[in-house]
Amino acid sequence: MLEIKQISKTFNPGTVNEKSALSGLSLTLADGDFATIVGSNGAGKSTLFNAIAGDFYVDEGSIFLSGDDLTYLPAYRRSRRIGRLFQDPMRGTAPHMTIEENLALAYLRTAKHQKAFFSRVSKADKAFFREQLARLDMGLEDRMRQPVGLLSGGQRQALTLLMATMVPPKLLLLDEHTAALDPGTADKVLKLTREIVEGEGITCLMITHNMKNALELGNRTLMMDNGRIVLDIGGEERKGLTVDDLLSRFRAGAGKALDNDRILLS
Amino acid sequence: MLYIVQTALELGFQYALVAMALFLSYRILDIADMTTDGCFILGCAVSVTCAAAGHPLLAIPAAMVSGACAGFVTAFLQTKLGVPSILAGIVTNTGLYTVNLMAMGWKANQSLLRQDTIFTLFRATGIGGDWYAILLSGAITVVMGAILVAFLGTRLGLSIRATGDNRDMVRASSINPTFTITVGLCLANAMTALSGAVVGQAQKTADINAGTGIVVIGLACLIIGETIVGKGSMLRGAIAVVVGSILYRVVYALVLRSPIPIDCLKLVTAIVVALAIAAPTLKSWAAFQARKRKALAARKEGR
Numbered sequence: 001m002l003e004i005k006q007i008s009k010t011f012n013p014g015t016v017n018e019k020s021a022l023s024g025l026s027l028t029l030a031d032g033d034f035a036t037i038v039g040s041n042g043a044g045k046s047t048l049f050n051a052i053a054g055d056f057y058v059d060e061g062s063i064f065l066s067g068d069d070l071t072y073l074p075a076y077r078r079s080r081r082i083g084r085l086f087q088d089p090m091r092g093t094a095p096h097m098t099i100e101e102n103l104a105l106a107y108l109r110t111a112k113h114q115k116a117f118f119s120r121v122s123k124a125d126k127a128f129f130r131e132q133l134a135r136l137d138m139g140l141e142d143r144m145r146q147p148v149g150l151l152s153g154g155q156r157q158a159l160t161l162l163m164a165t166m167v168p169p170k171l172l173l174l175d176e177h178t179a180a181l182d183p184g185t186a187d188k189v190l191k192l193t194r195e196i197v198e199g200e201g202i203t204c205l206m207i208t209h210n211m212k213n214a215l216e217l218g219n220r221t222l223m224m225d226n227g228r229i230v231l232d233i234g235g236e237e238r239k240g241l242t243v244d245d246l247l248s249r250f251r252a253g254a255g256k257a258l259d260n261d262r263i264l265l266s
Numbered sequence: 267m268l269y270i271v272q273t274a275l276e277l278g279f280q281y282a283l284v285a286m287a288l289f290l291s292y293r294i295l296d297i298a299d300m301t302t303d304g305c306f307i308l309g310c311a312v313s314v315t316c317a318a319a320g321h322p323l324l325a326i327p328a329a330m331v332s333g334a335c336a337g338f339v340t341a342f343l344q345t346k347l348g349v350p351s352i353l354a355g356i357v358t359n360t361g362l363y364t365v366n367l368m369a370m371g372w373k374a375n376q377s378l379l380r381q382d383t384i385f386t387l388f389r390a391t392g393i394g395g396d397w398y399a400i401l402l403s404g405a406i407t408v409v410m411g412a413i414l415v416a417f418l419g420t421r422l423g424l425s426i427r428a429t430g431d432n433r434d435m436v437r438a439s440s441i442n443p444t445f446t447i448t449v450g451l452c453l454a455n456a457m458t459a460l461s462g463a464v465v466g467q468a469q470k471t472a473d474i475n476a477g478t479g480i481v482v483i484g485l486a487c488l489i490i491g492e493t494i495v496g497k498g499s500m501l502r503g504a505i506a507v508v509v510g511s512i513l514y515r516v517v518y519a520l521v522l523r524s525p526i527p528i529d530c531l532k533l534v535t536a537i538v539v540a541l542a543i544a545a546p547t548l549k550s551w552a553a554f555q556a557r558k559r560k561a562l563a564a565r566k567e568g569r
Contacts, residue, residue, distance in 0.1 A: 030405045053438070055437075074442075075437050075438075076436075076437060076440050076441060076442045077440070077442075079437070079438050079439055079440040080440040084438045086434070090432075091434040091435060091438075092434075092435055092438065093432065093435060094427065094428045094432045094435055095428075095431060095432065096431050096433035097424070097427055097428065097431060101424055101427070104421075104424055105421075105425065105428055105439060105441075106439060108421040108424070109439055109441070110441045116421060117420065118417075118419055118420045118421065118422065119420065119421050120419055120420050120421070164438070189344075197344070228281070252352040
């Protein structure tokens with residue numbers, strides 16, 4: 001369970017570039033919740049993710065995950081519990097290391113290996129990696145000794161998704177992770193995301209600019225504006241909601257129309 | 267000729283450890299570690315001073331520990347105090363000059379006259395005959411290389427490699443880059459100091475200026491090796507630095523025996539280093555020119 005209480009963050013305080021990116025944002029996600037987030041450019045969606053992942057410390061408020069206080073933990077310690085995918089497929093994997101080594105790195109970070117600096121991957125682990133790679137259905141299980149740099153963006157993103165979820169995290173953050181992929185690959189990665197997240201019951205937050213995906217995937221849809229969550233739709237209310245409904249609800253909640261040149265209304 | 271080969275092999279193995287350290291810091295961690303020069307002399311000074319005091323064996327681990335300490339200072343400056351990595355190395359290197367003088371008892375050099383060194387001890391066992399120095403230097407380098415390759419396959423080793431490969435990924439995968447950079451630089455500088463320690467005992471002397479420019483030579487060995495052996499796995503990288511180091515010493519020995527005056531040595535070294543580093547670029551440029559000429563000629567014929 002993720003509990004965010006009244007977090008605020010202002011960048012460049014006291015200068016002309018002062019920007020209040022998060023203002024008193026609160027959010028609670030129950031275990032197994034899969035929420036999509038939409039909002040205008042600069043609404044604070046990515047900033048919210050950065051705050052949860054620990055790229056910066058929030059000015060006010062607190063962040064709890066499964067009862068543990070994350071507010072002042074450094075990023076690398078939070079990432080034991082939080083998996084994260086970025087829009088740029090290049091950010092999630094080490095290009096000069098092989099597929100196997102990348103998976104080993106993700107796998108060896110788990111709790112039981114935490115202090116075992118000199119542990120190595122065993123034959124059994126390798127068989128496990130192979131099995132996991134086969135789930136991606138991209139033929140990567142036969143290329144385990146190739147450097148990741150040789151893979152396409154879609155393959156790298158799928159691999160990153162696997163690395164982030166191979167040992168199920170307490171929370172998964174997906175920051176437009178299909179936006180940089182071609183439509184076919186994006187669909188494939190999205191399908192995989194749904195399979196893994198819903199299959200393992202992982203608590204997940206996903207930023208998207210595709211309104212249709214925002215309503216179809218997961219069990220909750222959040223809309224952000226000006227560093228706040230202005231709309232939170234879940235349960236029965238969400239079923240049968242159309243993209244037009246969502247836009248008019250946003251207008252009512254934020255007091256203005258959703259302006260985002262990248263939002264896909266299809 | 268045999269003498270040239272013997273010298274090249276012996277020095278090549280001894281200095282290969284510097285190239286191996288740079289393989290770790292420069293190639294894997296992607297940090298240009300300027301501590302190398304001072305750290306090499308530090309290893310040399312500590313080793314020779316210990317041997318002069320009658321502890322040639324203890325001298326080796328002592329030198330390695332002192333090198334690791336130097337690496338730790340550089341790592342601390344750049345990870346905790348925000349000093350840019352090249353500057354951090356230069357700052358440590360500057361400070362090491364005084365530390366090195368201190369290590370030799372405030373003298374600019376230290377010699378071993380009749381004291382035992384690891385080489386005299388090894389020669390006394392009778393193993394290897396005339397080749398004992400090469401055998402011992404080679405064994406040290408090969409063992410160190412094997413340890414390094416094995417280490418890079420462990421969780422910590424993989425984390426260090428990922429730190430140099432993709433910082434963004436590292437932060438998102440519960441690796442503390444401060445820790446991995448620190449371990450990496452300590453290990454790299456321990457290897458540099460080991461090289462200094464072995465060289466010092468082999469030549470029975472330590473000099474405050476003996477390590478000047480060693481970082482450039484190490485880099486040249488690394489790149490010569492990679493040009494010939496190729497890049498790829500960690501094992502290949504470790505073999506490449508040894509091959510590169512020996513080849514560099516062969517060239518060096520040939521230059522020494524050629525009519526080129528000895529005063530020109532530094533210039534020749536610089537040229538060899540520049541050529542070695544430029545080789546991959548020159549090769550691809552030549553390949554492109556050849557392709558272009560061929561394509562243009564074919565086009566002309568077609569008309």
